[in-house]
Amino acid sequence: MPTFYLDDNPIEFEPGEKVLAAALRSGFHIPHYCYHPALSIVATCRMCLVDVVDMGNGRPAPKLMTSCSMDPADGMKIETKNEKVKEARELVMEFLLVNHPLDCPICDQAGECTLQDFSFEYGSGSSEMEYSKRVYGWRDIGTFVMLERNRCIHCTRCHRFTTEVTGTHEFGTFNRSHQLTVDTFTDRPMTNKFQGNMADICPVGCITEREFRFKRRAWKLQKTNSICTHCSTGCNITVEQDQNTVFRLKPRENQEVNQWWMCDDGRVSLRQFNNKKNRIMQPMGRVQGTLVKASWEQIYEAIKDKVKQLAVKKDEVVAITDTHASNEELFLLKKLLHDVFSSEHVFFPLRLWAQPDSPNFIDTLITTDKSPNTAGAIALGIKGNEDDSALKQVLSEKTKLAFVLGNPLGKESEIYDLVSKADLIICIGTVLNEWAERADVLLPGSTPVEKEGTFINKNHRVQKINAAVKAPRHAKADWLILQELIQSLGKQSTFQSTSEIFNSLATTLETFQGLTFEDVGDLGCSLPAT
Amino acid sequence: MLQETLVLFKNVRKPGYKGNLASYKAEGGYSALKKALKMTPEEIVSIVKESNVRGRGGAGFPTGLKWSFMAKNTGKPSYLIVNADEGEPGTFKDREIMLKDPHMFLEGYMIGCYALGCHHGYIYVRGEFVPAMKQLQKAIDECYEAGLLGPSMWGSKFPLDMTIHPGAGAYVCGEETALLDSLEGKRGQPRTKPPFPAVAGFNGCPTSVNNVETITAVTSIINDGAEAFKELGTPNNSGTHLVSLSGHVNKPGVYELRMGVSLKDIIYDLGGGIKNGKKLKGVIPGGSSTPVLLPEEIDIPYDFDSLMKVKSMMGSSAIMVFDEDTDVVKLLHRMVRFYNHESCGQCTPCREGTHWSSMILRDFVYKQGSAAKLDRLKRVSGNILGATLCALGDACAMPILSFIEKYPEEFRAYFADA
Ligand SMILES: Cc1cc2nc3c(=O)[nH]c(=O)nc-3n(C[C@H](O)[C@H](O)[C@H](O)COP(=O)(O)O)c2cc1C
Ligand code: SF4
Ligand code: SF4
Ligand code: SF4
Ligand code: FES
Numbered sequence: 001m002p003t004f005y006l007d008d009n010p011i012e013f014e015p016g017e018k019v020l021a022a023a024l025r026s027g028f029h030i031p032h033y034c035y036h037p038a039l040s041i042v043a044t045c046r047m048c049l050v051d052v053v054d055m056g057n058g059r060p061a062p063k064l065m066t067s068c069s070m071d072p073a074d075g076m077k078i079e080t081k082n083e084k085v086k087e088a089r090e091l092v093m094e095f096l097l098v099n100h101p102l103d104c105p106i107c108d109q110a111g112e113c114t115l116q117d118f119s120f121e122y123g124s125g126s127s128e129m130e131y132s133k134r135v136y137g138w139r140d141i142g143t144f145v146m147l148e149r150n151r152c153i154h155c156t157r158c159h160r161f162t163t164e165v166t167g168t169h170e171f172g173t174f175n176r177s178h179q180l181t182v183d184t185f186t187d188r189p190m191t192n193k194f195q196g197n198m199a200d201i202c203p204v205g206c207i208t209e210r211e212f213r214f215k216r217r218a219w220k221l222q223k224t225n226s227i228c229t230h231c232s233t234g235c236n237i238t239v240e241q242d243q244n245t246v247f248r249l250k251p252r253e254n255q256e257v258n259q260w261w262m263c264d265d266g267r268v269s270l271r272q273f274n275n276k277k278n279r280i281m282q283p284m285g286r287v288q289g290t291l292v293k294a295s296w297e298q299i300y301e302a303i304k305d306k307v308k309q310l311a312v313k314k315d316e317v318v319a320i321t322d323t324h325a326s327n328e329e330l331f332l333l334k335k336l337l338h339d340v341f342s343s344e345h346v347f348f349p350l351r352l353w354a355q356p357d358s359p360n361f362i363d364t365l366i367t368t369d370k371s372p373n374t375a376g377a378i379a380l381g382i383k384g385n386e387d388d389s390a391l392k393q394v395l396s397e398k399t400k401l402a403f404v405l406g407n408p409l410g411k412e413s414e415i416y417d418l419v420s421k422a423d424l425i426i427c428i429g430t431v432l433n434e435w436a437e438r439a440d441v442l443l444p445g446s447t448p449v450e451k452e453g454t455f456i457n458k459n460h461r462v463q464k465i466n467a468a469v470k471a472p473r474h475a476k477a478d479w480l481i482l483q484e485l486i487q488s489l490g491k492q493s494t495f496q497s498t499s500e501i502f503n504s505l506a507t508t509l510e511t512f513q514g515l516t517f518e519d520v521g522d523l524g525c526s527l528p529a530t
Numbered sequence: 531m532l533q534e535t536l537v538l539f540k541n542v543r544k545p546g547y548k549g550n551l552a553s554y555k556a557e558g559g560y561s562a563l564k565k566a567l568k569m570t571p572e573e574i575v576s577i578v579k580e581s582n583v584r585g586r587g588g589a590g591f592p593t594g595l596k597w598s599f600m601a602k603n604t605g606k607p608s609y610l611i612v613n614a615d616e617g618e619p620g621t622f623k624d625r626e627i628m629l630k631d632p633h634m635f636l637e638g639y640m641i642g643c644y645a646l647g648c649h650h651g652y653i654y655v656r657g658e659f660v661p662a663m664k665q666l667q668k669a670i671d672e673c674y675e676a677g678l679l680g681p682s683m684w685g686s687k688f689p690l691d692m693t694i695h696p697g698a699g700a701y702v703c704g705e706e707t708a709l710l711d712s713l714e715g716k717r718g719q720p721r722t723k724p725p726f727p728a729v730a731g732f733n734g735c736p737t738s739v740n741n742v743e744t745i746t747a748v749t750s751i752i753n754d755g756a757e758a759f760k761e762l763g764t765p766n767n768s769g770t771h772l773v774s775l776s777g778h779v780n781k782p783g784v785y786e787l788r789m790g791v792s793l794k795d796i797i798y799d800l801g802g803g804i805k806n807g808k809k810l811k812g813v814i815p816g817g818s819s820t821p822v823l824l825p826e827e828i829d830i831p832y833d834f835d836s837l838m839k840v841k842s843m844m845g846s847s848a849i850m851v852f853d854e855d856t857d858v859v860k861l862l863h864r865m866v867r868f869y870n871h872e873s874c875g876q877c878t879p880c881r882e883g884t885h886w887s888s889m890i891l892r893d894f895v896y897k898q899g900s901a902a903k904l905d906r907l908k909r910v911s912g913n914i915l916g917a918t919l920c921a922l923g924d925a926c927a928m929p930i931l932s933f934i935e936k937y938p939e940e941f942r943a944y945f946a947d948a
Contacts, residue, residue: 041722042722042876043722043877043919044722044876044877044878044919045877045878046877046878046879046917046918046919047878049917063916064916064917066722066919069722069723069724071724088917091879091913091917092878092879092917094913095878095879095881095882095883095886095913096878096882098882098886099882128906128909129886131886131889153878154875154876154878154881156876173717173876175875176700176871176872176873176874176875177870177871177872177873177874177875177881177884177885178870178873178875178881178882178884178885179875180874180875180876180881
């Protein structure tokens with residue numbers, strides 16, 4: 001492979017790859033603003049200037065070159081740390097700050113701003129600019145983001161995003177010279193469903209997320225790798241929290257899944273995680289028609305007694321789950337019915353789903369399946385069909401005991417009424433949903449940001465969520481609740497962790513053959529069988 | 531006494547010459563095209579290469595070499611696009627050709643298109659040049675009528691169409707890649723290179739952009755041969771070129787000269803010396819972006835290489851002369867405001883630096899200058915130099931630096947404490 005040298009470090013490159021891209025791939029950092037791997041190269045910020053001391057033919061380049069746009073050559077020698085380069089960066093920094101308001105104290109970007117970072121690292125720390133600065137004023141440009149144009153450094157990433165990534169063309173570059181600015185056309189609001197990404201790729205605080213605006217300083221946030229559970233794509237994200245409140249979800253690069261992006265609906269799905277009002281905070285049991293709080297011990301004891309009293313037989317039990325349940329939870333739910341009741345009546349509502357057929361990759365992220373684990377339910381052999389006929393069939397016989405995991409099929413469904421006839425309804429969930437009205441027992445589970453688990457996305461990729469915040473004091477991880485139910489109903493289950501459950505299910509089930517929890521890792525992995 | 535050498539202007543200078551197809555043909559016009567159609571495209575490119583003609587748009591890049599870079603067998607159309615944006619202050623020669631002898635230009639253009647396999651030519655004309663566009667369109671219409679253009683160029687198997695595209699007044703659209711963006715209907719901004727236009731230019735196809743005068747010279751190169759063209763100039767600076775002479779001279783205008791005649795003679799012989807018997811203060815030798823020369827520096831041959839030697843440039847061969855009464859600080863301020871206004875704004879040093887420079891210069895004009903501000907101006911413009919995406923940034927910085935270097939006293943006179 002041809003090789004060039006960056007400060008004497010050999011870097012092999014593929015023909016067509018630019019110097020900056022190859023350097024970043026190899027773990028070397030060259031400061032840059034306008035370059036973004038997802039976007040076309042414009043080479044306008046001039047921050048990535050490097051000194052080519054040998055173009056590969058023994059001769060130096062006549063002037064500093066922008067590494068983002070430069071093709072490397074075999075044997076090329078590039079310096080990024082010499083005086084010439086240092087000075088050039090200082091100058092670009094100075095020019096960028098000439099008209100920048102530097103209102104970091106009230107800027108949401110502060111703490112994760114490359115303008116701050118590079119000023120600190122490469123700037124001279126002073127400016128001789130003594131004229132009044134350019135002022136544009138902020139603009140309300142849409143449903144999801146704000147535009148504070150004074151802070152713009154004109155990298156045009158936002159503009160290129162709407163032309164090249166979403167193809168929605170709502171954003172443009174206007175005026176010329178020092179009056180250059182970015183904006184939407186004729187005051188129209190933005191409409192694309194991916195605006196949050198513009199806040200992500202904007203290197204400064206010019207485009208910021210409304211949802212996050214003024215809520216928390218960026219440096220206070222603790223980040224946990226996870227995936228978005230808002231649809232069956234499972235965009236890789238970081239869950240960012242402070243003091244047990246989730247403040248934002250940000251996409252995490254995964255070329256196999258979401259590239260650099262996520263949709264706006266996924267971002268605001270965090271609202272449900274912070275919802276304390278509707279949350280089931282403690283186990284509850286129905287006593288003479290009303291739900292009363294109980295301890296876990298009391299509730300398990302009561303369940304045990306009631307099940308015994310009902311003398312539930314194989315065909316008198318059913319479990320219904322939604323597809324927000326993780327593979328591990330589904331596995332234990334099946335185990336519960338199988339081990340305790342020798343029953344295989346575990347159902348979920350299978351629904352056809354679709355995603356836009358679009359030339360723009362980003363559009364295909366949004367699917368109509370707003371749950372993360374339909375493919376997991378299928379892989380685990382949970383029963384489901386589109387018209388729920390199999391489930392109806394089972395429910396048409398006498399059902400004494402029903403387990404409901406999450407919120408499958410609401411009040412308006414026939415199933416809801418059929419299940420309601422059961423003598424004992426045990427619901428595991430996080431919020432007081434419609435099932436709570438009929439539940440005899442409510443067990444407080446955990447939200448996706450409070451627990452660990454694996455899901456299988458629409459493309460048969462196994463991915464992992466991780467606990468970013470603590471669940472309320474009396475809530476438990478759903479898998480643990482299921483295991484404790486098994487135990488209190490007299491059967492053995494001794495898993496210590498989700499990873500143990502995953503490894504166990506992966507050895508039992510054909511589809512998962514050979515996969516371990518470790519294999520799934522932070523970026524997930526494809527199911528071996530597919 | 532310096533005389534014009536008439537090649538491109540051989541018809542223009544004839545009394546009574548009308549510039550229409552009939553009069554052009556009466557002077558032997560379209561004989562070069564006839565000749566060219568008997569050659570292979572490769573032969574034409576090699577003759578142009580042999581002639582050593584260098585681009586008249588400003589950069590002086592050898593045209594034959596540029597043409598030979600055109601990507602071949604790409605399966606895409608090739609384009610030869612003419613840059614008639616003529617925006618560099620002080621330059622007004624392309625307009626003369628289009629107005630007075632459009633067919634000589636069109637003939638060269640047809641030859642070029644044939645040589646590069648271009649079947650649709652676009653002429654990007656400065657929007658303000660309305661009479662020139664009319665004249666040019668008339669000439670194009672005549673060619674269509676006479677069968678010179680259309681489905682089979684002059685009876686050959688080569689179809690060729692030509693379209694005039696008016697610019698909208700942006701100087702930066704004269705930069706060839708900005709011109710292409712503008713022609714494609716986008717915001718006119720220079721593109722980063724690579725890819726070079728010869729690989730991916732107009733609509734992503736192999737493209738060469740050439741100046742009107744360069745293309746017109748092709749007519750005479752094919753007519754008279756590469757050797758004859760070379761003999762007209764100095765080694766490495768072949769041919770004649772059109773010089774736009776303006777400013778405080780008695781006889782401003784466009785003159786056709788051999789490469790390498792004395793700059794001093796151009797001003798004093800052809801230009802008739804300085805107006806009103808005033809003393810010369812300075813000469814901007816190649817359009818407003820080129821470093822200024824002092825009166826004692828102008829006794830040099832006027833060609834690309836000789837001007838490089840005195841650290842200036844011949845650019846678009848536009849000589850601007852100014853006399854002793856000229857306030858160079860105000861002159862510079864005006865020029866910098868122009869570049870500031872015309873900067874497309876996409877790259878950092880040009881966007882911020884041209885404005886900052888003009889602000890500092892404004893302080894001088896209002897007698898608020900200082901030694902510190904002068905240093906700052908030097909630093910700011912020095913930082914634009916060589917750091918920008920296109921040459922517009924340099925075009926602003928070079929005059930600033932040269933004016934400060936050559937007229938330090940004049941700036942000092944504008945210090946607040948002077
Ligand atoms: C800011 C800027 C403006 C330019 N304006 C013109 C112009 O008006 N006309 C022109 O022929 N070339 C202009 N050029 C030069 C062109 O980029 C290009 O070099 C030229 O059209 C090539 O033609 P040539 O090889 O025949 O000279 C300009 C360059 C820059 C950087
Ligand atoms: S964009 Fe960055 S440098 Fe500018 S105010 Fe915000 S944090 Fe500060
Ligand atoms: S708004 Fe942000 S992304 Fe857009 S040009 Fe300005 S700095 Fe760049
Ligand atoms: S140098 Fe100026 S005109 Fe040229 S691309 Fe940069 S900002 Fe635009
Ligand atoms: S990253 Fe290279 S010029 Fe902006």
